[in-house]
Amino acid sequence: MEPEQAVSKRPFEAVVQEQGATVLRVCRAVLGTHDAEDAWSDTFLAALQAYPDLPPGANVQAWLVTIAHHKCIDHLRAGSRRALPVDSPPERPSGLGIPGGGHAELLDAVAGLPPKQRQAVAYHYLAGLPYKDVADLLGGTPDAARRAGADGVKSLRNALADPPALAHSFSKGELR
Amino acid sequence: MTLEASPDHSEVASLLEPLDAGLETALAGLHARLARDAQLVHTLDIAYRIVDSPLGKLLLAATDRGIVRVAFELENHGDVLQLLANTVSPRILQAPARLDDAARQLDEYFAGARREFDLILDFRLSRGFRLNVLQHLPRIAYGRTESYAEVAVAAGSPNAVRAVGTACATNPLPVIVPCHRVVKSDGSFGGYLGGADAKRALLTLEAAA
Structure with missing residues (x-):
């Protein structure tokens, strides 16, 4: 046994139990609920493969978010390749008036954010990465990452305050 | 201005709560899928499951060579898994399928219906x-x-x-x-x-x- 192995690395199962939920939230924010599951699977399979090489004492959550970031980008690219141009986005079921609602509006609002803002919000607010680390993932400066995060949050708040108006702005404004 | 640029963390977290809908159910399915996929691509070095027995809960662990560890609750299953991570590999997942045979034969043994085990064993922990x-x-x-x-x-x-x-x-x-x-x-x-x-x-x- 190498001495590094003696500095104990926890069983991977413990990593999944501890970080699985955070990584799934991040993938959901960046990709939407459906593709998130594929990205989560890709992330943890790759992480399991690489786990023995992770230096002991490394920040496991930041490591996983970095892997998830790359896997999500793969899915975003694959998605944009798959996507066919349409005149208007498909109708989504509205969550309006459903008790305990606001869920569909939030998910729609997150989906409507530009990717950089979505990623900045997910990595900073869901995964707790400092903006310096967010900037390492997204490119650009920590200030730019901070702005993207703050703009994203502002848009989400506006969207939730006024959902119907938002639906209109999506159908024309954001989709090219 | 700096304050405006950094919205309150917990407030934003609660704003994003709808992302948690059905999270636990999804994670259970994803865990099972990870165990299956890892087995298929041979990155799962140790699979384990916990079975009930008249002697309390037993931890069963297997490498790709065979059953490598059986542990009583008294030994503390968390400690046993950590020791396996240190000495064999940290690529460990709760993945019941690899231990189906062992679990079934143990059930039969404890029911008095089996006198010998017909399992492939991995003796790598002993020398x-x-x-x-x-x-x-x-x-x-x-x-x-x-x-x-x-x-x-x-x-x-x-x-x-x-x-x-x-x-x-x-x-x-x-x-x-x-x-x-x-x-x-x-x-x-x-x-x-x-x-x-x-x-x-x-x-x-x-x-x-």
């Missing part, structure tokens, strides 16, 4: 004389016992009675490799890593069948 001892143990017939001294002779070192005790006390595969069939020369049970009650229960089970 040297301890390994000799463990390899002899399955030759002690179901319902019979041998003394530590008799086992020492059978393992090729008549003077190593104490070492036989150590080999039994550190048996990584209790129940399946029947160290419980080794008792003191005066007929008393001697120690057992699952506790004296567990050893008594196993010998009673085998005597009754």
Whole structure:
């Protein structure tokens, strides 16, 4: 046994139990609920493969978010390749008036954010990465990452305050 | 302006709460999928599951070579998994499928319906004389016992009675490799890593069948 192995690395199962939920939230924010599951699977399979090489004492959550970031980008690219141009986005079921609602509006609002803002919000607010680390993932400066995060949050708040108006702005404004 | 640029963390977290809808259910499915996928691409070095038994919960762990560890609750399953991570590999997942056979045969054994285990075992946690001892143990017939001294002779070192005790006390595969069939020369049970009650229960089970 190498001495590094003696500095104990926890069983991977413990990593999944501890970080699985955070990584799934991040993938959901960046990709939407459906593709998130594929990205989560890709992330943890790759992480399991690489786990023995992770230096002991490394920040496991930041490591996983970095892997998830790359896997999500793969899915975003694959998605944009798959996507066919349409005149208007498909109708989504509205969550309006459903008790305990606001869920569909939030998910729609997150989906409507530009990717950089979505990623900045997910990595900073869901995964707790400092903006310096967010900037390492997204490119650009920590200030730019901070702005993207703050703009994203502002848009989400506006969207939730006024959902119907938002639906209109999506159908024309954001989709090219 | 700086304040405006940094919205409150917990407030934003609660804003994003709808992302948690159905999270637990999704994670259970994803965990099962990860265990399956990892098995397929051979990145799962140790699969484990926890089974109920008359001796309490048993941890069963297997490498791709075979069953590598059976552990009593008394040993603390978390500690046992950590030790496997340190000595074999940290690529460990709860993945029941690899242990279906072992779980079924243990059920049959505890029901008195099985006298021998037909499982592939991975003895990598044992070496040297301890390994000799463990390899002899399955030759002690179901319902019979041998003394530590008799086992020492059978393992090729008549003077190593104490070492036989150590080999039994550190048996990584209790129940399946029947160290419980080794008792003191005066007929008393001697120690057992699952506790004296567990050893008594196993010998009673085998005597009754």
